[in-house]
Amino acid sequence: MDEASSQNQLGGSANPAGVANRQNLEEPSQRIQYSIPGILHFIQHEWARFEMERSQWELERAELQAKIAFLNGERKGQENLKNDLVRRIKMLEYALKQERAKYHKLKYGTDLVQGDMNPPVEEGGEEGRVDPDAILSTNTNVSWKQSRHLLRQYLQEIGYTDTIIDLRSNRVRSLLGIDGGGNEENHNSTPAMNGSDTTKRQPDANRWNVTKKTPSCLEAQIQDAERAVIDNFEFLRSEGEDAEGMEMDDDDDEEEPEEEEDVHRLKSPKVPKVALDVDDVDGESVDLDPDFRFLPDVEDTSPGVLGFGPGSRRVYGPGGEEDALEGLGELAQLTVTNEADATYDQISSTKENFRKTWTAKYTLRSHFDGVRALCFHPQEPTLITASEDATLKLWNLQKTVPAKKSASLDVEPVYTFRGHLGSVLCLAMSGDGDKCYSGGIDGTIRIWNIPSSNIDPYDSYDPCVVGGSLSGHTDAVWGLTYHGQRQHLLSCAADSTVRLWSTDARSPLLYTYAVEKDGIPTSVDFVYESSNQFVCSFNTANCVIFDLETGKPVTRLDTETEQGSSSISRQINRVVSHPTLPLTITGHEDRHIRFWDNNSGRLVQSMVAHLDSVTSLAVDPNGLYLLSGSHDCSIRLWQLDSKQCVQEITAHRKKFDESIFDVAFHPSKPFIASAGADALAKVFV
Amino acid sequence: MKMADQNVVLRRNRPGTKAENFYRWCDEAYEEMDSTLVVQQYIQQTIRLDHNNIDTILNAPETQDEGVWKYEHLRQFCMELNGLAVRLQGECQPSTCTQMTATEQWIFLCAAHKTPKECPAIDYTRHTLDGAACLLNSNKYFPSRVSIKESSVAKLGSVCRRVYRIFSHAYFHHRQIFDEFESETTLCRRFTVFVTKYNLMSRDNLIVPILEDESAGQGESEA
Numbered sequence: 001m002d003e004a005s006s007q008n009q010l011g012g013s014a015n016p017a018g019v020a021n022r023q024n025l026e027e028p029s030q031r032i033q034y035s036i037p038g039i040l041h042f043i044q045h046e047w048a049r050f051e052m053e054r055s056q057w058e059l060e061r062a063e064l065q066a067k068i069a070f071l072n073g074e075r076k077g078q079e080n081l082k083n084d085l086v087r088r089i090k091m092l093e094y095a096l097k098q099e100r101a102k103y104h105k106l107k108y109g110t111d112l113v114q115g116d117m118n119p120p121v122e123e124g125g126e127e128g129r130v131d132p133d134a135i136l137s138t139n140t141n142v143s144w145k146q147s148r149h150l151l152r153q154y155l156q157e158i159g160y161t162d163t164i165i166d167l168r169s170n171r172v173r174s175l176l177g178i179d180g181g182g183n184e185e186n187h188n189s190t191p192a193m194n195g196s197d198t199t200k201r202q203p204d205a206n207r208w209n210v211t212k213k214t215p216s217c218l219e220a221q222i223q224d225a226e227r228a229v230i231d232n233f234e235f236l237r238s239e240g241e242d243a244e245g246m247e248m249d250d251d252d253d254e255e256e257p258e259e260e261e262d263v264h265r266l267k268s269p270k271v272p273k274v275a276l277d278v279d280d281v282d283g284e285s286v287d288l289d290p291d292f293r294f295l296p297d298v299e300d301t302s303p304g305v306l307g308f309g310p311g312s313r314r315v316y317g318p319g320g321e322e323d324a325l326e327g328l329g330e331l332a333q334l335t336v337t338n339e340a341d342a343t344y345d346q347i348s349s350t351k352e353n354f355r356k357t358w359t360a361k362y363t364l365r366s367h368f369d370g371v372r373a374l375c376f377h378p379q380e381p382t383l384i385t386a387s388e389d390a391t392l393k394l395w396n397l398q399k400t401v402p403a404k405k406s407a408s409l410d411v412e413p414v415y416t417f418r419g420h421l422g423s424v425l426c427l428a429m430s431g432d433g434d435k436c437y438s439g440g441i442d443g444t445i446r447i448w449n450i451p452s453s454n455i456d457p458y459d460s461y462d463p464c465v466v467g468g469s470l471s472g473h474t475d476a477v478w479g480l481t482y483h484g485q486r487q488h489l490l491s492c493a494a495d496s497t498v499r500l501w502s503t504d505a506r507s508p509l510l511y512t513y514a515v516e517k518d519g520i521p522t523s524v525d526f527v528y529e530s531s532n533q534f535v536c537s538f539n540t541a542n543c544v545i546f547d548l549e550t551g552k553p554v555t556r557l558d559t560e561t562e563q564g565s566s567s568i569s570r571q572i573n574r575v576v577s578h579p580t581l582p583l584t585i586t587g588h589e590d591r592h593i594r595f596w597d598n599n600s601g602r603l604v605q606s607m608v609a610h611l612d613s614v615t616s617l618a619v620d621p622n623g624l625y626l627l628s629g630s631h632d633c634s635i636r637l638w639q640l641d642s643k644q645c646v647q648e649i650t651a652h653r654k655k656f657d658e659s660i661f662d663v664a665f666h667p668s669k670p671f672i673a674s675a676g677a678d679a680l681a682k683v684f685v
Numbered sequence: 686m687k688m689a690d691q692n693v694v695l696r697r698n699r700p701g702t703k704a705e706n707f708y709r710w711c712d713e714a715y716e717e718m719d720s721t722l723v724v725q726q727y728i729q730q731t732i733r734l735d736h737n738n739i740d741t742i743l744n745a746p747e748t749q750d751e752g753v754w755k756y757e758h759l760r761q762f763c764m765e766l767n768g769l770a771v772r773l774q775g776e777c778q779p780s781t782c783t784q785m786t787a788t789e790q791w792i793f794l795c796a797a798h799k800t801p802k803e804c805p806a807i808d809y810t811r812h813t814l815d816g817a818a819c820l821l822n823s824n825k826y827f828p829s830r831v832s833i834k835e836s837s838v839a840k841l842g843s844v845c846r847r848v849y850r851i852f853s854h855a856y857f858h859h860r861q862i863f864d865e866f867e868s869e870t871t872l873c874r875r876f877t878v879f880v881t882k883y884n885l886m887s888r889d890n891l892i893v894p895i896l897e898d899e900s901a902g903q904g905e906s907e908a
Contacts, residue, residue: 363824365822365823365824366818366819366822367818367822368760368761368763368764368818368821369725369764389764389767390764390767390768390771391767401823401824410823410824412819413815413818413819416811416814416815416818418767418770418771418774418811419771419774420771421768421771422704423707425700441704441707442704443704457815458795458797458798458808458812458815458816460779460804460805460808461774461779461805461807461808461811463774466774475703475704476702476703476704476707478700478701478702479700494701494702494703494704495703519701520701520703521701522699522700522701523700538701539699539700539701571699571700571701573699573700574700589699631697653720653721653722654720654721654722655720655722655725655726656696656697656710656713656720656726657695657696657697658696658697658698677722678721678722679822
């Protein structure tokens, strides 16, 4: 209403002025040209102006109020200080009287008659002091020490450390300009304040009893709840650091920073400044002693509890880790399931362990049925996949199809190898990348001369690609492995034989190892660490290292540890030999991956690796990491020395109950690939 | 292979499975199948039961989307046709079959190139199958296996047309291989019924007289 009336007045006053002006200007026309829009515009303009002024006034008022409060506080502080000093004087007077009495007694043997010998009545202290104050008795020193000790105890109860007490006493000393015999009575107020229900004003009132530390803890105490969220961010940001600064979020109290700074300047040489990068914090935090873990307890929402001392440090330790883990958003998304975490040996999906995280880059679509095997070319970024649709396909990762969806690039095959009648089950590449070998359900192993990866996919048929076939097996060939140096190929089939072939065309079959005593072989691998052995795994959960020359078992890996489970569930799906260590790694149908020592045959470690059977394993060329694929649609990357999973990738969909058939590392480039039952192969970088 | 200690049937061909034991699991009802590749699983299952029972194989379950049904069948056809291509690979030389023909009337040009080219028969076969694989797997036309875009349904017809020519070439020029293959898989017959049922090709193009002669091996080589 005021504004309205003032507006009208001003408007009225302005208008005549305007009118007058116009009259002066337009002498001849006596009529004043008022137009409604003009008037409206003028009124709006004025109103806007008034609004602005009003907001300015509000601001000023707020500032002034703040100033008033500040000054009030100062005044109260000064009053308290004065009271303390008065008390001190009284105590000293009393002490003096006591001394005189004692002296007189000693000297004269009689009591000196003095005035009032009562100890000064405790006055002041708006909250009321805790009773066992340090009342000066005749033995001032002893009682002083006692009381000091008592006070320390009380303070320790509430968590102040001795250093703070010392600091406080120093502070008081400097304030009062005395040197020694700190005024510990001042500390009395602190327990009281901590226990009491304080509002925002009260800390101001009590602040000047002692140093700024008191109000600071009170501030934090009071404003704990609102700080909890901020503290969380604080903590995440300064994980490793002491988050002392948290309690100092005095954003509500504007006057404090200024006050504290004044106070600080006086005692700054005493305390080493701890520089913390916390947010809107005032100079208070800087002065804290690094030992002082003054944190409003983040987990605790009760404002009364303060995490003083080492306790709070402990509290933050585990909390920080959790936050750190959750903060890695990217990896958290990659993790599939968490309910099985308990069964795993410490899955830590941190990035630092591996040089990077693998992400899906290429999707190889062209097969009609599940891709059973794949292997990379030794040098080039090409790979070959073998599928249940009876074809093998050669892919060049540099020839991608321009795709709309940019997340992963589609690749089309460069060449299709046709020759098998029935599913192709396994694949091996020669050491130089010129030939590849494939074994299928038809019992044949076919040799292919790999064409250049730059040929036109729709070129004319070149029969030279078909390099012949190795026949000998009478049933599905499940395992193929090639030894680069020896140039030998080892295969195992469901006819319970393992055969050694040489690439020499004249008499390829070198040796047939009959291993049916141990079951049906499921996978073979050369033992790289020693020169003349191969390891073979069976569907009966046996795993044996044989000598290549004699075919006799050299070491039998001790797999008889588990009883009671059916033989199918103990089947070993895949065995790989470590390139440099005498270590054999097996992937089992019972979800485990087991590590064996080649020399003793004993189990080194067994771990539950997946949620479903482990189907494939691959060791990286440097021997540091292990890739495992499973029918639970995930592939996992493990660090071999710590046996910890460093990454899990979900890939491929299930067909029937099968999902991932094969995984592989590129021998020289940073690629890993997985082959799935959904007819896709994926390459990750 | 059934897990003896549990009642869960795991339909897997584990390493070490003998060839005769492949897929030796009990059939799963269509309704109970729970994966994205349901249709392919179902089709393969019915074929394994009896590859001669064309009607059962081609009859879609009620709730099945027809586009997806056709698509998955076409994938299956292309996959199985590979067997024929493998058999032809040995016999169909570029020197003998310099062009892709069936009867004297038509010469088929290979569409897998930028400009249609007169590929030799074996090249035509390979290119057609490869091209079909690319098309049917391409993310652009068939991004999903559970739903087919309307615009892509037309592509199925052209794939069928080209693929059929492989049958016709084999029938007319490599009769023996064709008969062997047909007796093993009844693929051509199934294909013919398939395209007729879903109108993917015009009848004039169906030149292999597969439906008329019930007895294998006899038939005019001229349509």
